[in-house]
Amino acid sequence: MSKFQGNRLNGIKPYVPGEQPKQDNLIKLNTNENPYPPSPNVAKAISSFDAEKFKLYPDYDCTKLREAICQNLTKYEGANVSPKNIFVGNGSDEVIALMFMAFFDSGNSGSPILFPDITYSFAPVWADIFDIPYKTIPLEKDFSIDPEKYCVPNGGTVIANPNAPTGICMSLSDIEIILNANTEKVCIIDEAYIDFGGTTAAALINTYPNLAVVRTFSKSHSLAGLRVGYAIASEELIADIDIVKNSFNSYTVNCLTLVAAEAAIKDREYFEKTRNEIIATREDVSVSLRTMGYYVSESKANFIFVSHPDIKAEIIFNELRSKNILVRYFNKPNIDNCLRISIGTREQMDTLIEALC
Ligand code: PMP
Numbered sequence: 001m002s003k004f005q006g007n008r009l010n011g012i013k014p015y016v017p018g019e020q021p022k023q024d025n026l027i028k029l030n031t032n033e034n035p036y037p038p039s040p041n042v043a044k045a046i047s048s049f050d051a052e053k054f055k056l057y058p059d060y061d062c063t064k065l066r067e068a069i070c071q072n073l074t075k076y077e078g079a080n081v082s083p084k085n086i087f088v089g090n091g092s093d094e095v096i097a098l099m100f101m102a103f104f105d106s107g108n109s110g111s112p113i114l115f116p117d118i119t120y121s122f123a124p125v126w127a128d129i130f131d132i133p134y135k136t137i138p139l140e141k142d143f144s145i146d147p148e149k150y151c152v153p154n155g156g157t158v159i160a161n162p163n164a165p166t167g168i169c170m171s172l173s174d175i176e177i178i179l180n181a182n183t184e185k186v187c188i189i190d191e192a193y194i195d196f197g198g199t200t201a202a203a204l205i206n207t208y209p210n211l212a213v214v215r216t217f218s219k220s221h222s223l224a225g226l227r228v229g230y231a232i233a234s235e236e237l238i239a240d241i242d243i244v245k246n247s248f249n250s251y252t253v254n255c256l257t258l259v260a261a262e263a264a265i266k267d268r269e270y271f272e273k274t275r276n277e278i279i280a281t282r283e284d285v286s287v288s289l290r291t292m293g294y295y296v297s298e299s300k301a302n303f304i305f306v307s308h309p310d311i312k313a314e315i316i317f318n319e320l321r322s323k324n325i326l327v328r329y330f331n332k333p334n335i336d337n338c339l340r341i342s343i344g345t346r347e348q349m350d351t352l353i354e355a356l357c
Helices: 040-047 051-055 063-077 092-103 123-129 172-181 202-206 235-245 255-266 268-291 313-322 346-356
Strands: 086-089 113-116 134-137 157-160 187-190 211-216 229-233 303-307 339-342
Touching (some): 040 255, 063 202, 063 255, 086 092, 092 123, 092 187, 092 229, 113 123, 157 172, 172 187, 202 211, 229 235, 268 303, 268 346, 313 339
Parallel strands (some): 113 157, 187 211
Antiparallel strands (some): 086 229, 211 229, 303 339
């Protein structure tokens, strides 16, 4: 810490991303990356990209990508939306951070925003850095979210659906309970993992002006390294996010990323093939581990949340690490006996199961 640090950083504990080890021979199941490469059309789009275009700034409105996202949502997800309902950013982390600034009040005068005590651990970090008061709501014993507990005065709500690191999904009717509880404040539904079996809330944006859904290309489109995420919300909410972006950095998404993401979202066949394979692998691995005596969450994500009745999670974590398998262990209250294991290829998961036998 330098002596020049401003008081905004007082007490800030930054988010700690999962380890990105330099070692090659590792089975990496710790950061919920997709084990399959992106659509071959992504490589084609990148190799035919004219580098001369780098001399110009990118399209700060991300027009073509927003159109492609919109067509996808309308055609495959029953969400009747227009490009004006879409905001694209440099990863969904950035999109959510901009939303915290756009919608949640700072200082101590307002009600706190609400999110579960066990959820994406970036939520309290954004709240702290933007000085937004927050309150966490405990998950139920089975790790589910009780929407009724969010029906109290609040400055907004943030729900990851499926939740992380549990993978457990809320129904749309439960989400509607939260949306109806406080129509004066925004509810962010973070759908980073929705493509692996959950039901999207995207179509609800036409009914609920206080709903903002966030998605990413990092997981189901295998583009974590490119950094693209987007929001789906009413035109008015999107305009508010734009105000924050354009007061901060107008060109958040680079021109190469824009064409690569467009190629990925247009290849529906490849998307379906790879995400279906991940879902099928998750279900098979869950059955195998349960047979071996493990608790395995009912996950609708590309990871499972696992514990053993007799062996401590930290011991299993270290044992797997010694066998070159990296999973995620959170040394945090209530979940310090669980491991989050990303779904890899069939072969990787077979090796995992063998190591756990
Ligand atoms: N939300 C959740 C629940 C996540 O787990 C992640 C990945 N760490 C993100 C958002 C952010 O994803 P990205 O910034 O790669 O789009």
